Amino acid sequence: MTIPTDNNPKFQAYAHPEAIVSTEWLAANLGTPGLVVVESDEDVLLYEVGHIVGAVKIDWHTDLNDPVVRDYIDGRAFQSLMNRHGISRDDTIVIYGDNKNWWATYALWVFTLFGHPDVRLVDGGREKWIAEGRELTTDVATPAPKDYPLVVRNDENIRAFRDDVVAHLGKPLIDVRSPEEYTGERTHMPNYPQEGALRGGHIPGAASVPWARAVAEDGTYKSRAELEALYLGEAGLEKGDDVIAYCRIGERSSHSWFALKYLLGFETVRNYDGSWTEWGSLVRAPIATGAEPGHV
Amino acid sequence: MTDSTPPGLVDTREGFLELDERSRLEFLLEFANDLPPLPAHYAEHEDELERVEECQSPVFIIVDVVDDVVTVHATAPLEAPTTRGFASILVHGLTGLTSQQVLACPDDFPLTLGLTKIVSPLRLRGLSGMLWRIKRQVTEKSNAA
Numbered sequence: 001m002t003i004p005t006d007n008n009p010k011f012q013a014y015a016h017p018e019a020i021v022s023t024e025w026l027a028a029n030l031g032t033p034g035l036v037v038v039e040s041d042e043d044v045l046l047y048e049v050g051h052i053v054g055a056v057k058i059d060w061h062t063d064l065n066d067p068v069v070r071d072y073i074d075g076r077a078f079q080s081l082m083n084r085h086g087i088s089r090d091d092t093i094v095i096y097g098d099n100k101n102w103w104a105t106y107a108l109w110v111f112t113l114f115g116h117p118d119v120r121l122v123d124g125g126r127e128k129w130i131a132e133g134r135e136l137t138t139d140v141a142t143p144a145p146k147d148y149p150l151v152v153r154n155d156e157n158i159r160a161f162r163d164d165v166v167a168h169l170g171k172p173l174i175d176v177r178s179p180e181e182y183t184g185e186r187t188h189m190p191n192y193p194q195e196g197a198l199r200g201g202h203i204p205g206a207a208s209v210p211w212a213r214a215v216a217e218d219g220t221y222k223s224r225a226e227l228e229a230l231y232l233g234e235a236g237l238e239k240g241d242d243v244i245a246y247c248r249i250g251e252r253s254s255h256s257w258f259a260l261k262y263l264l265g266f267e268t269v270r271n272y273d274g275s276w277t278e279w280g281s282l283v284r285a286p287i288a289t290g291a292e293p294g295h296v
Numbered sequence: 297m298t299d300s301t302p303p304g305l306v307d308t309r310e311g312f313l314e315l316d317e318r319s320r321l322e323f324l325l326e327f328a329n330d331l332p333p334l335p336a337h338y339a340e341h342e343d344e345l346e347r348v349e350e351c352q353s354p355v356f357i358i359v360d361v362v363d364d365v366v367t368v369h370a371t372a373p374l375e376a377p378t379t380r381g382f383a384s385i386l387v388h389g390l391t392g393l394t395s396q397q398v399l400a401c402p403d404d405f406p407l408t409l410g411l412t413k414i415v416s417p418l419r420l421r422g423l424s425g426m427l428w429r430i431k432r433q434v435t436e437k438s439n440a441a
Contacts, residue, residue, distance in 0.1 A: 043376055044378050045321060045325050045377035048325050049328075049375075061416035061418065062414055062415075067413070
């Protein structure tokens with residue numbers, strides 16, 4: 001890696017400290033050649049309100065999703081997206097966003113599908129940057145176009161499809177939705193009725209660990225010890241487990257995927273982006289209701 | 297078929313459609329910055345406002361109908377500019393109209409603004425949700441009058 005990692009002591013305890021940086025680190029490294037800052041938000045206009053100097057905007061709906069098929073963009077569209085935003089394959093990308101980095105981790109997961117070698121997350125995201133009174137600008141970055149290679153998206157290692165989940169039944173699953181969605185009281189997240197499903201409940205055997213339990217009040221990830229207590233202690237995962245995380249459309253579970261993969265070091269963690277909007281509407285898919293994981 | 301879209305909203309639509317896509321976002325941001333604050337009597341009683349559940353961000357609306365003239369009020373957080381922009385379009389475009397004019401506004405108005413591609417259909421459902429909740433409140437309140 002050309003740009004040094006953040007040697008913040010909290011990060012050193014994580015399995016992959018190179019995958020995360022602090023707001024302090026970012027402030028100190030802004031403007032370093034080869035560093036590209038990406039903002040990825042839930043709100044499509046938030047970047048326009050103000051963003052970190054030099055940051056480019058990548059939107060999960062309009063940039064990362066295929067406009068027709070329920071899928072992510074292909075290699076050609078990713079290449080064009082990177083070139084438009086002045087990103088080279090050997091650049092260090094740091095991503096931050098609103099809502100405790102929901103969409104930032106989702107973008108990071110998509111960047112990982114394309115195997116971008118060095119992508120890091122800004123711990124605490126946009127809210128922390130603003131809370132610390134750090135500088136924002138409304139000047140839209142206009143980087144010079146680059147020559148990003150055509151890379152075929154590789155879904156195999158970190159993405160699970162519904163047939164993968166069927167084959168995985170009986171092995172560890174983490175449901176990161178709210179307790180009401182897990183038990184089946186609700187078929188959608190509070191305030192997100194447009195992303196509903198026909199049935200409520202969870203995939204049988206899934207442990208409930210709502211995504212936000214992985215972060216502190218200020219939106220930063222909890223310490224390694226706290227995360228271990230949560231995922232290994234409470235949720236019963238064991239070192240070396242093959243894990244699939246899911247939520248409603250795959251964004252909240254990207255946030256948990258990041259914690260499991262880079263902070264706790266699980267080698268095989270996949271995000272099931274079809275998630276509940278697919279499983280909860282799938283004919284004859286097994287479903288468990290109530291607070292217990294249930295049996296396959 | 298004649299277009300029953302209220303004149304203010306027709307102007308808004310034309311304003312969006314004559315711009316290129318990046319400028320449309322800036323125009324939406326202008327609306328977001330131009331959402332009037334709630335009048336004091338509602339600001340102190342936000343519990344009387346109706347939450348628009350279709351929006352991802354917390355946005356609340358309330359409609360007054362006095363002598364058949366509609367006034368729309370809305371509030372949404374500063375960190376949710378898209379939602380504020382949507383609310384502002386409707387506050388400016390529907391306030392001052394008769395209940396009949398508001399109810400005649402086509403339900404697909406949000407999809408005609410040229411924002412589907414740059415804002416996404418999912419997010420535009422928030423605007424649709426606001427419109428139909430406003431129309432429902434207008435129906436209730438003009439019937440009660």
